[in-house]
Structure formats: structure tokens, C-alpha cells
Amino acid sequence: MLKKITGILFVLAILGLIVFSINAFSGIDEGTVTDPAFSRKTRGDVFFDHEMHMGAAGVVDCSTCHHVYEDGKLLEFESSEGMSCSECHLGKDGDILPLIEAYHQQCRSCHIEEKAGPVTCAGCHKTP
Ligand code: HEC
Ligand code: HEC
Ligand code: HEC
Ligand code: HEC
Known part of the structure; x- marks a missing residue:
């Protein structure tokens, strides 16, 4: 009996570890x-x-923010999660929204639209 409980506890501990590491490294x-x-x-x-935003108004799924475009068209169910915004938005060649504007447009427009979340410089940029 005791052996069985120890066994179950061991399995639970391993499961916990797996869940923990997914959270920690994703x-x-x-x-x-x-x-x-x-x-x-x-x-x-x-x-x-992230987690709070996944339940926030206006957020459909990961691709609401981590989007993918092809020939200027938004691919609705594709996601670029895991990529930095700067991998696409450095804007050196001028035909893509520059990085700072990309952040501001995405974060701020939604907060304005949803009338929730910070919209002022200091509301988002916390002084160290
Ligand atoms: C409201 C906007 C938003 C939503 C929704 C969102 N993310 Fe993100 N995510 C961001 C931003 C902003 C960053 C930081 C980007 C950077 O550092 O270049 C980020 C960073 C990440 C990173 C780290 C990338 C890196 O460069 O280190 C991963 C992984 C990620 N998101 C996955 C997800 C997944 C999976 C979902 C859906 C469950 C999701 N995100 C939903 C905005 C969002
Ligand atoms: C795989 C490349 C890629 C990644 C990664 C990417 N974008 Fe984009 N983004 C584009 C392209 C292409 C367009 C369309 C051309 C344009 O409007 O500049 C676009 C358009 C936009 C627009 C204007 C249209 C809209 O959807 O509102 C904003 C704002 C934006 N991106 C912000 C972001 C932010 C913030 C991130 C990171 C969370 C991000 N993008 C990640 C390629 C990317
Ligand atoms: C598609 C919509 C959407 C996008 C994009 C978005 N947000 Fe939000 N955000 C919200 C909503 C809605 C709330 C309010 C949630 C609530 O109060 O329940 C919020 C709240 C917040 C808050 C306040 C959190 C708190 O605990 O009170 C911060 C900070 C924030 N967002 C930062 C950002 C940043 C930074 C970005 C861009 C990387 C971003 N958001 C992009 C919808 C969005
Ligand atoms: C809704 C949130 C939000 C608001 C409001 C906002 N920002 Fe940002 N801003 C961001 C995010 C997210 C980044 C990317 C931060 C990063 O990767 O370090 C950024 C980046 C920047 C950067 C480039 C990084 C740096 O620190 O040099 C500057 C400059 C900047 N913002 C200035 C401003 C100013 C000025 C205002 C007010 C007019 C403002 N921001 C309002 C979210 C916001």
C-alpha cells in the first residue's frame, strides 16, 4: 500500500516538473x-x-499579436509566436511598419479600442 502511494506521488512529482518546465521555458x-x-x-x-491577455477583450488567439502576412495579406490562422517582432519590423527597407510604431500601434490601439489597459507613455513604460 505504502509502496503504491509512493509510486503515485513519484508520478505526480514528475508530471509537476514537466508542467513547471513548460511554463518556465516557453x-x-x-x-x-x-x-x-x-x-x-x-x-x-x-x-x-501573456496569460492575462489571453483572456482579455479583443484577443482571439496567439496570432492576434503574433501575426503572419503573405503578399500584404493577413493569414488568419497562422502564428509567428516564438519570433520577435523585430525579426520582421526593423523596417530598414521602408515597406514595413517600423518597430517602435509596430509595438505602439498594436498595444495602444487595442487598449483604446477596448477602453481598457494603459494608453499613456508612463502607463506602459515604468520608470526604473
Ligand atoms: C496581446 C499580444 C500577444 C498575444 C495575444 C500573445 N503574445 Fe506572445 N508576445 C507578445 C509580445 C509583445 C512579445 C515580446 C516580443 C519580443 O520580445 O520580441 C511576445 C513574446 C512571446 C514569446 C517569446 C518570443 C521571444 O522572442 O522570446 C513567445 C514564445 C510567445 N510570445 C508565445 C505566445 C503564444 C504561444 C501565445 C498564445 C497562447 C501568445 N504569445 C500570445 C505579444 C502577444
Ligand atoms: C513574420 C513577420 C512578422 C512578425 C514576427 C510580426 N509582424 Fe507585424 N507585420 C508584418 C507584416 C508583413 C505586416 C504588414 C505590412 C505592414 O503593415 O507593415 C505587419 C503589420 C503590422 C501592424 C499593422 C497592421 C496591424 O496588424 O495592426 C502592426 C501594428 C504590427 N505588424 C505589429 C507587430 C508586433 C507588435 C509584432 C510582435 C508581437 C509583430 N508585428 C510581429 C510582419 C510581422
Ligand atoms: C487585442 C487587444 C490587446 C492588445 C493587442 C494588447 N492589449 Fe494590453 N490589455 C488589453 C485589455 C482588454 C486589457 C485590460 C484587461 C482587464 O483589465 O481585464 C489590457 C491590459 C493591459 C495592461 C494592464 C494590466 C493590468 O494588470 O492591469 C498592460 C500593462 C498591458 N495591457 C500591456 C500591453 C502591452 C505592452 C501590449 C503590446 C505588447 C498590449 N497590452 C497589447 C488588450 C490588449
Ligand atoms: C500600450 C503600451 C505603450 C504605450 C502607451 C507606449 N509605449 Fe513605448 N513601447 C511599448 C513597448 C511594448 C515597447 C517595446 C519595448 C521593449 O522591447 O523594450 C515600446 C518601445 C518604445 C521605445 C523604444 C525602446 C526604448 O525604450 O528606447 C520608445 C522610445 C518608446 N516606446 C517611447 C514611448 C513614448 C514616448 C510613449 C508615449 C507617447 C510610449 N512609448 C507609449 C509600449 C508602449
Whole structure:
């Protein structure tokens, strides 16, 4: 009997570990937006909570933010999750929305549209 319980506990512990590591390494926890393109920031860090946003108004799924376009057309069910916005939005050739505007347009427009979430500089950029 005791052996059986120990066995069950062991299995539960392993399962817990797996779930924990998925959360810890998927990069989708709450935290600060740290796009690698901004090596020297001029504004304070921006806090962002993935999990909260997955339940927020206006968010359909991951691709609401992690979108994919082809020939200028949004591919509705494709997602670019796992890629940084800067991998596409560096805007050197001028035909894509520049990175800072890409962030501001995506975050801010939705907050304005949904009348929820911060819309001022200081509301998003927390001074260190
Ligand atoms: C409301 C917008 C939004 C939604 C919805 C969203 N994300 Fe994100 N996600 C972001 C932003 C912004 C970043 C930070 C991008 C960066 O650092 O370049 C990010 C970063 C990530 C990263 C880390 C990428 C990296 O460069 O390290 C992963 C992985 C990720 N998201 C997965 C997901 C998944 C999976 C979902 C759906 C369950 C999702 N996201 C939904 C906005 C969103
Ligand atoms: C795989 C490449 C790619 C990734 C990754 C990507 N984008 Fe885009 N994005 C595009 C393309 C292409 C367009 C359409 C051309 C344009 O409007 O500049 C676009 C359009 C936009 C637009 C204007 C249209 C709209 O949907 O509102 C915003 C805002 C935007 N992106 C923000 C972001 C943000 C923020 C991220 C990161 C969470 C991101 N993008 C990640 C390629 C990408
Ligand atoms: C498609 C819609 C949408 C997009 C895109 C979006 N948000 Fe939000 N956000 C919301 C909504 C809705 C709320 C309010 C949720 C609530 O109060 O329940 C919110 C709330 C917030 C809050 C307040 C959280 C709190 O705990 O009060 C912060 C900070 C935030 N968003 C940051 C961001 C950032 C940074 C981005 C861009 C990377 C972003 N959001 C993109 C819809 C969006
Ligand atoms: C809804 C949220 C939101 C609002 C409002 C907002 N920002 Fe941002 N901003 C972001 C996010 C997200 C990034 C990307 C941050 C990163 O990767 O470090 C960013 C990046 C920046 C950057 C480039 C990175 C840096 O720190 O140098 C500047 C500059 C900036 N914002 C200035 C402003 C100014 C000025 C305002 C007010 C007019 C403003 N932002 C309002 C979310 C916001």
C-alpha cells in the first residue's frame, strides 16, 4: 500500500516538473517586453502579461499579436509566436511598419479600442 502511494506521488512529482518546465521555458510567462533590437532603451521597461491577455477583450488567439502576412495579406490562422517582432519590423527597407510604431500601434490601439489597459507613455513604460 505504502509502496503504491509512493509510486503515485513519484508520478505526480514528475508530471509537476514537466508542467513547471513548460511554463518556465516557453517564454510566455508574465514579464517585461525585451525585444533584442532595443539594446539601449531610452524609456522604462514595459510590463506585459501573456496569460492575462489571453483572456482579455479583443484577443482571439496567439496570432492576434503574433501575426503572419503573405503578399500584404493577413493569414488568419497562422502564428509567428516564438519570433520577435523585430525579426520582421526593423523596417530598414521602408515597406514595413517600423518597430517602435509596430509595438505602439498594436498595444495602444487595442487598449483604446477596448477602453481598457494603459494608453499613456508612463502607463506602459515604468520608470526604473
Ligand atoms: C496581446 C499580444 C500577444 C498575444 C495575444 C500573445 N503574445 Fe506572445 N508576445 C507578445 C509580445 C509583445 C512579445 C515580446 C516580443 C519580443 O520580445 O520580441 C511576445 C513574446 C512571446 C514569446 C517569446 C518570443 C521571444 O522572442 O522570446 C513567445 C514564445 C510567445 N510570445 C508565445 C505566445 C503564444 C504561444 C501565445 C498564445 C497562447 C501568445 N504569445 C500570445 C505579444 C502577444
Ligand atoms: C513574420 C513577420 C512578422 C512578425 C514576427 C510580426 N509582424 Fe507585424 N507585420 C508584418 C507584416 C508583413 C505586416 C504588414 C505590412 C505592414 O503593415 O507593415 C505587419 C503589420 C503590422 C501592424 C499593422 C497592421 C496591424 O496588424 O495592426 C502592426 C501594428 C504590427 N505588424 C505589429 C507587430 C508586433 C507588435 C509584432 C510582435 C508581437 C509583430 N508585428 C510581429 C510582419 C510581422
Ligand atoms: C487585442 C487587444 C490587446 C492588445 C493587442 C494588447 N492589449 Fe494590453 N490589455 C488589453 C485589455 C482588454 C486589457 C485590460 C484587461 C482587464 O483589465 O481585464 C489590457 C491590459 C493591459 C495592461 C494592464 C494590466 C493590468 O494588470 O492591469 C498592460 C500593462 C498591458 N495591457 C500591456 C500591453 C502591452 C505592452 C501590449 C503590446 C505588447 C498590449 N497590452 C497589447 C488588450 C490588449
Ligand atoms: C500600450 C503600451 C505603450 C504605450 C502607451 C507606449 N509605449 Fe513605448 N513601447 C511599448 C513597448 C511594448 C515597447 C517595446 C519595448 C521593449 O522591447 O523594450 C515600446 C518601445 C518604445 C521605445 C523604444 C525602446 C526604448 O525604450 O528606447 C520608445 C522610445 C518608446 N516606446 C517611447 C514611448 C513614448 C514616448 C510613449 C508615449 C507617447 C510610449 N512609448 C507609449 C509600449 C508602449
